[in-house]
Amino acid sequence: MATLGLSLSDFNRLVAEHAAALYRMAYRLSGDRHEAEDLVQETFRSAWKSRRLFDAGRGERAWLASILRRRAADQWRSRRPRLVFWGDHQPDLGRAAQDPTRDEYTDEMQEGLERLPGELRETLLLVVVGELTHQEAADLLGIPLGTVLSRVSRARARLREYLMAAAKR
Amino acid sequence: MFWADPNPDAWLDRRLCDLPVPSDLVDRLRREVALGDEVLDAALRDVSVPAGLRGRLMRITWTRRRFGQWVRAAAAAVLIIASSLGYMAAVVGLVATALxxxxxxxxxxxxxxxxxxxxxxxxxxxxxxxxxxxxxxxxxxxxxxxxxxxxxxxxxxxxxxxxxxxxxxxxxxxxxxxxxxxxxxxxxxxxxxxxxxxxxxxxxxxxxxxxxxxxxxxxxxxxxxxxxxxxxxxxxxxxxxxxxxxxxxxxxxxxxxxxxxxxxxxxxxxxxxxxxxxxxxxxxxxxxxxxxxxxxxxxxxxxxxxxxxxxxxxxxxxxxxxxGIQAREVPLQPREPVRLVLAVDTSASMRWGGRLEMVRRAVQRLAEQLGPEDRISVVSFSEEATVRAEEVVGSDRESVRAALESLEVGSSTNLAAGLREAYGLAQRYHGKPPGPAQVVIFSDGLAQFDGDTGGALQQRLAEAAAEGVTLHVIDLVQGPVGRDRERWLPRLCRAGKGTVHRASTADQVFWGLAELLTRRSQxxxxxxxxxxxxxxxxxxxxxxxxxxxxxxxxxxxxxxxxxxxxxxxxxxxxxxxxxxxxxxxxxxxxxxxxxxxxxxxxxxxxxxxxxxxxxxxxxxxxxxxxxxxxxxxxxxxxxxxxxxxxxxxxxxxxxxxxxxxxxxxxxxxxxxxxxxxxxxxxxxxxxxxxxxxxxxxxxxxxxxxxxxxxxx
Structure with missing residues (x-):
């Protein structure tokens, strides 16, 4: 019989085994490495807070992914505009105003993902980046297994189409 | 026409095959293969994970587990007291104003x-x-x-x-x-x-x-x-x-x-x-x-x-x-030449609160006051001790600066190792001008020893103090002082015939050093x-x-x-x-x-x-x-x-x-x-x-x- 509750050693194991995958998923969801770190941190913080609800018999990754999904939604809702330092009379200080890490992290893949409809993107990321089984993704999203399969397939096809078009440019 | 062709079937076949092929078809087909599901999935997962993320995540439970309940209870108590006092103060103020x-x-x-x-x-x-x-x-x-x-x-x-x-x-x-x-x-x-x-x-x-x-x-x-x-x-x-x-x-x-x-x-x-x-x-x-x-x-x-x-x-x-208020300067000259052995704690906690940077700035400022007759050595210690500069002439500011720049944050605090290395240097040059060394420890860590180690250290420090080598501590702690700190650091300083100087800014560190240098209060x-x-x-x-x-x-x-x-x-x-x-x-x-x-x-x-x-x-x-x-x-x-x-x-x-x-x-x-x-x-x-x-x-x-x- 599965035991309820998360011990400290369980938690550390969860971090070791799932943090990387969750970070990747968070990054692919948000497109920003800082937000991704925050998301993962908030996810594990929430996991530790609700450790009594942890069911060792069920999918750990799916549990964490469901928390991540909620935190991402919270963050999206509460997102406030970034601090504006540049005013109406912007002096030319010879300084690039854009994020210097943009080229490194905002790749074509991310642009392609952003062009996907939300439900396709989310399903694809849960299955491919979050490495959930199709059934786990179906349970998490509350949709039939067949829908998950078709969404993943359609998402891959559209993403492939975008990347090939981008490669021709 | 096919009837003019000696082999009408061959003509038909040729016509059937005579279709222009798109020029990029081959490339596209190759990319299709190259962008198969596995390749696509691997590209999606290709996100580098920042270093240190796991460590930060594991600390979530560390702070929560040990301090969560205490913090919640203390915060509740403080809030109740604060609210009560605030209301009382407001009421008293209003009454006083009304009367x-x-x-x-x-x-x-x-x-x-x-x-x-x-x-x-x-x-x-x-x-x-x-x-x-x-x-x-x-x-x-x-x-x-x-x-x-x-x-x-x-x-x-x-x-x-x-x-x-x-x-x-x-x-x-x-x-x-x-x-x-x-x-x-x-x-x-x-x-x-x-x-x-x-x-x-x-x-x-x-x-x-x-x-x-x-x-x-x-x-x-x-x-x-x-x-x-x-x-x-x-x-x-x-x-x-x-x-x-x-x-x-x-x-x-x-x-x-x-x-x-x-x-x-x-x-x-x-x-x-x-x-x-x-x-x-x-x-x-x-x-x-x-x-x-x-x-x-x-x-x-x-x-x-x-x-x-x-x-x-x-x-x-x-x-x-x-x-603006400006205090006068206390002249650092004239004074007797000194031999300083500075032992700097480079454990992980020195990163916080800018403590290591504070030490760097204060020692550099001190170095500007040193002359050719002064001697200065720098030792760093975390899990083990390292000599960063040995018996440098006081006027050689570049060497002092290089030694300070070479300080890197490590992990734990091994104060005993730092003391051993610093006193080793003091002993090596004992008897030579400009005189016995003053050993200065810069640390924010707890001095934790078992009884035997602590006792042996005290004895060594006392022996060295009898020969004129004194121990001073610049204590960089910025929070409440723990019991271990209260117990050990004063004991060590007493044994080493020195002083403890608490500092939370670079200026305060410098004033502590200046007092050692001039033997005059700043x-x-x-x-x-x-x-x-x-x-x-x-x-x-x-x-x-x-x-x-x-x-x-x-x-x-x-x-x-x-x-x-x-x-x-x-x-x-x-x-x-x-x-x-x-x-x-x-x-x-x-x-x-x-x-x-x-x-x-x-x-x-x-x-x-x-x-x-x-x-x-x-x-x-x-x-x-x-x-x-x-x-x-x-x-x-x-x-x-x-x-x-x-x-x-x-x-x-x-x-x-x-x-x-x-x-x-x-x-x-x-x-x-x-x-x-x-x-x-x-x-x-x-x-x-x-x-x-x-x-x-x-x-x-x-x-x-x-x-x-x-x-x-």
């Missing part, structure tokens, strides 16, 4: 404060222009008040609890006709009618947030009628105070013992391309980070300087007034206190910049008295609105201290005149130009709103004008007096703020990280 008799013809607040001045036998020691130095006998006679400031009583109409502030303004000469609102003040409303907003009621207060704990910061606003204490909590800036509205509002006292902690924190965050949480930023600490180079005292321990300018940021009618003045008495006839309103008591509504405000060491300075900055009434004296600045040599209380009283305010920033004193930029930059980074004075005498806020964004401000700063470029601390400030331009906003939850036991 205060309306005395016909009673004088202005300053007169009440100095009512017994005629009994004071004060003897002027120095009479310079506008500066009066008075001696008031021993500190025990301090209850006797100051000489009477020459301020005339307020108008009759301006007294009583039913005071209408607009009437007060009109009587003070600010409005052209009694009862009519002043055009100067109305400009604020006219310019931003949609954003200017009167002070809110208590019902608009935001939800209480989790805070790190009781911190002695800021000044508490007087709990008198006309002052809205919720303003500071809501907007994190002080409102304007009207000196004529209540006696208590004529006097402003400013805490002088401010360090640059939040600026150093900002500098460190910005090195990682990120802004720190705005809740931890404090304007007065940004001001403390810059040496404004006030003129040195001339024959007195402290000098008081005041100057101002028309504010370049808030439009006409508003002035910046700066009051204390210049103790229990220094600044009071600014505003003249209600010439100053319609004033607002202290910085020093907000944010934590639990100022339940534990900063101490108003502080000690001043050699070369130390302090700054108070106000925004003021002047009345149109003629009269030059705006305020009286009172600086008092106790002389460490005589134990007597001494002071400087200096009037501040209207002529000390420049008409524009570029014409102001250099220190005013620098302080104006620093304070405005701090407020922008803190994301605080601008405070406006509206016709009712209340304060309102509006979002900071983008025109005065940080980029614009920094561009302006570089167009100010060229002599500011020679001020290294000011230029460093500008460089740090440059980094803020491209920095990312603070991460959510980072305030919590800072408040954890592993943080600051």
């Amino acid at each position: 205060e008799p309306s005395r016909p013809g009673s004088g202005p607040p300053v007169l009440e404060v100095t009512a017994r001045s005629d009994r004071l036998d004060s003897t002027p020691l120095v009479n310079m222009e506008g500066v009066e130095l008075v001696s008031q006998g021993p500190a025990t006679a301090l209850e006797v008040d100051r000489p009477k400031p020459q301020l005339s009583p307020p108008p009759v109409a301006a007294r009583g609890r039913d005071l209408e502030v607009w009437e007060l303004f009109a009587q003070a000469g600010l409005g052209d006709q009694p009862g009519k609102l002043d055009p100067l003040l109305d400009r604020y409303l006219a310019a931003w009618p949609e954003t200017a907003r009167a002070s809110p009621s208590w019902y608009d207060l935001p939800e209480l947030k989790k805070v790190p704990g009781l911190v002695r910061q800021g000044v508490q606003l007087p709990l008198v009628a006309g002052v809205d204490p919720s303003f500071v909590i809501l907007y994190r800036v002080h409102p304007f105070l009207i000196p004529a509205a209540h006696p208590a509002l004529c006097i402003s006292e400013v805490p002088l013992g401010v360090d640059a902690a939040s600026f150093e924190l900002t500098a460190r965050f910005l090195e990682d391309g990120q802004l720190p949480p705005r809740e931890v930023l404090r304007t007065e600490e940004f001001l403390a980070a810059v040496d404004f180079r006030y003129p040195k005292p001339n024959g007195t321990p402290l000098a008081l300087h005041a100057a101002g300018t028309a504010s370049p940021f808030r439009g006409p009618g508003l002035y910046l007034l700066q009051v 204390l210049v003045a103790s229990r220094v206190r600044l009071r600014v008495h505003f003249n209600h006839q010439t100053v319609a309103a004033y607002r202290l910049i910085g020093h907000e008591a944010m934590m639990f509504a100022g339940l534990k405000p900063a101490p108003l008295e502080t000690d001043f060491y050699a070369g130390q300075s302090a700054t108070a900055l106000y925004e003021i609105v002047l009345t149109k009434r003629p009269g030059g004296q705006l305020a009286l600045a009172d600086l008092e201290w106790i002389s460490p040599e005589t134990g007597q209380r001494t002071g400087i009283r200096q009037p501040i005149h209207r002529r000390q305010l420049a008409k524009r920033l570029a014409d102001a004193a250099l220190y005013v130009q620098a302080a104006a930029v620093v304070a405005e930059a701090a407020e922008i980074v803190r994301e605080t709103p601008e405070v406006l004075l509206v016709s009712t005498g209340r304060s309102a806020v509006r979002f900071r004008s983008p025109r005065w964004s940080l980029a614009y401000l920094l561009a302006l700063a570089r167009q100010l007096d060229a002599r500011l470029e020679q001020n290294a601390s000011f230029m460093r400030f500008l460089r740090v703020m440059d980094q803020a331009l491209s920095a990312k906003p603070a991460r959510s939850g980072s305030l919590e990280d800072l408040s954890s036991p592993m943080g600051l």
Whole structure:
């Protein structure tokens, strides 16, 4: 019989085994490495807070992914505009105003993902980046297994189409 | 035609196959294969995970598990006590205000404060222009008040609890006709009618947030009628105070013992391309980070300087007034040559609070005072000890600098290893000039030994002390002192015949070292206190910049008295609105201290005149130009709103004008007096703020990280 509750050693194991995958998923969801770190941190913080609800018999990754999904939604809702330092009379200080890490992290893949409809993107990321089984993704999203399969397939096809078009440019 | 072809079938076949093939078909098909599901999936997962993420995640449980329950219980208890005290204080204040008799013809607040001045036998020691130095006998006679400031009583109409502030303004000469609102003040409303907003009621207060704990910061606003204490909590800036509205509002006292902690924190965050949480930023600490180079005292321990300018940021009618205090330098020469062995703790915790950087800056400053006869060695220790510089000639500053630059943060604190290595060096050169070594440990770590190791160490230190090698500790702890620390460090120092010097700023570290070097105290003045008495006839309103008591509504405000060491300075900055009434004296600045040599209380009283305010920033004193930029930059980074004075005498806020964004401000700063470029601390400030331009906003939850036991 599965035991309820998360011990400290369980938690550390969860971090070791799932943090990387969750970070990747968070990054692919948000497109920003800082937000991704925050998301993962908030996810594990929430996991530790609700450790009594942890069911060792069920999918750990799916549990964490469901928390991540909620935190991402919270963050999206509460997102406030970034601090504006540049005013109406912007002096030319010879300084690039854009994020210097943009080229490194905002790749074509991310642009392609952003062009996907939300439900396709989310399903694809849960299955491919979050490495959930199709059934786990179906349970998490509350949709039939067949829908998950078709969404993943359609998402891959559209993403492939975008990347090939981008490669021709 | 096929009938003309000898082989009609072959012709048909050729025609069937004769179809142009798209030129990119092959490439496309290859890419299709290359972009198969596996390749696509691998590309999706190809996101590098930041180093240290797992460690940070694992700390979540560490802090929660050990401290969560304690913190929650303590916070609940403190909140209950704070609420009770706050209510009691408010009730007492209201009752006191209500019971205060309306005395016909009673004088202005300053007169009440100095009512017994005629009994004071004060003897002027120095009479310079506008500066009066008075001696008031021993500190025990301090209850006797100051000489009477020459301020005339307020108008009759301006007294009583039913005071209408607009009437007060009109009587003070600010409005052209009694009862009519002043055009100067109305400009604020006219310019931003949609954003200017009167002070809110208590019902608009935001939800209480989790805070790190009781911190002695800021000044508490007087709990008198006309002052809205919720303003500071809501907007994190002080409102304007009207000196004529209540006696208590004529006097402003400013805490002088401010360090640059939040600026150093900002500098460190910005090195990682990120802004720190705005809740931890404090304007007065940004001001403390810059040496404004006030003129040195001339024959007195402290000098008081005041100057101002028309504010370049808030439009006409508003002035910046700066009051600066500068302590005299204590000469480090002549002195005996020394041999110093500096052992620097480089454990992980030295990274926090800028401690390692503090040591670097202080030792570099010390190295500038060393001569060719001095010798200096540097040892670092974390899990093990390393010699970074051995027996370097004091005048070889480059070697000292290189040794300090080579210090890198490690993991644990092995104090025993550090002591062993440092004393090994001391022993190696024992008997050679310039004499026995003074070993100095810079550490914030707990000295944890078992009984045998501790006993053996004490014995070795005592043996070395008998040969003249002494041990001193610069204790860099910035929080509560633990029991282990209390037990071991003094014991080790006692055994090593040395001293423990606690320091939380680079200046304090340097003063500790300077005392070792010269064997003379660097204390210049103790229990220094600044009071600014505003003249209600010439100053319609004033607002202290910085020093907000944010934590639990100022339940534990900063101490108003502080000690001043050699070369130390302090700054108070106000925004003021002047009345149109003629009269030059705006305020009286009172600086008092106790002389460490005589134990007597001494002071400087200096009037501040209207002529000390420049008409524009570029014409102001250099220190005013620098302080104006620093304070405005701090407020922008803190994301605080601008405070406006509206016709009712209340304060309102509006979002900071983008025109005065940080980029614009920094561009302006570089167009100010060229002599500011020679001020290294000011230029460093500008460089740090440059980094803020491209920095990312603070991460959510980072305030919590800072408040954890592993943080600051």
